[in-house]
């Protein structure tokens with residue numbers, strides 16, 4: 466868990482940075498919401514106190530008569546909670562990496578997750594403020610989900626939501642666990658060669674991870690970057706022009722979104738098939754099959770020295 | 780090799796050309812290309828031929844303080860070409876001027 470998180474943190478941060486420095490309308494629009502959530506996830510630990518305070522007040526009002534139970538919960542330590550939060554964060558991160566440009570219902574999911582997290586957090590704070598006695602902490606999850614069961618107060622939306630997710634996770638342990646490993650994306654290793662070329666050192670490795678033909682990814686990269694390049698003997702990709710890691714990462718992300726993750730369920734477990742001039746993405750998880758945009762070079766401006774071209778053609 | 784070359788060819792280019800001369804897929808493709816050194820070039824492909832591209836380029840040059848030109852391409856029609864990375868500028872400008880909707884703009888590059 467902790468490892469996963471460690472792996473993801475940089476990506477999330479990078480994404481945030483990238484959002485500022487590069488421009489991509491689609492990505493910017495779609496990523497906006499996710500990045501916000503992402504921020505929350507990553508920095509939530511520092512940012513939330515105010516919110517927690519407010520919410521803590523509310524909770525005090527609401528839960529006057531559940532104080533007993535709260536005491537039971539006090540025991541669990543901040544670390545435990547962090548671990549629990551990490552769980553959720555990692556899941557979020559997983560999804561984020563894949564489906565950066567997720568659509569509405571994905572955003573909904575993310576929001577839901579963040580709500581859940583907030584809720585747990587405010588309990589955390591409650592517990593700290595009520596200064597914890599040291600007891601065992603196993604029961605916290607069940608208590609969280611059934612907080613209202615002993616009382617006759619109305620359950621809150623958050624509690625219900627929490628409960629639904631807990632049940633879902635309990636019943637499908639492999640659903641969450643299975644996804645996690647697959648979604649680890651290694652960042653591209655990008656090194657400048659001289660002043661005019663760039664090496665994408667782990668290009669072949671990334672192709673293998675994505676289960677895509679190197680040629681396909683190559684075509685996409687070159688078309689997007691508007692340049693030329695080829696794979697050399699050491700299986701690294703040499704691209705003409707100067708590119709930074711985050712720029713390549715940006716393009717990779719778009720590739721994954723269009724050609725790797727299922728457009729319906731976003732599972733990366735897909736097969737790209739060519740069928741009558743068009744590429745189709747067949748999902749192994751949900752069975753959906755849809756055509757994907759063909760890679761087009763489009764208009765290419767003449768950037769080479771015209772004299773050189775004239776010399777070549779003449 | 781030959782198969783891959785086919786990939787860059789839009790199979791529906793001819794079909795959509797019949798219906799609408801200048802727009803291959805109804806999208807305005809905004810691309811960036813590196814030139815020598817740190818110099819870059821922005822190209823805008825797929826603007827409707829109903830627009831006077833010369834007027835547009837004149838306005839853009841003034842607005843973004845960059846040079847620009849209109850290039851006539853046999854396959855892609857008239858293409859706008861601007862100096863520097865004007866992708867953000869041109870997106871905003873096209874949207875503001877009502878020449879294209881934000882979802883019609885397809886920004887390529889890094």
Ligand SMILES: [Zn+2]
Nearest residue numbers: 727730748751
């Ligand atoms: Zn699917």
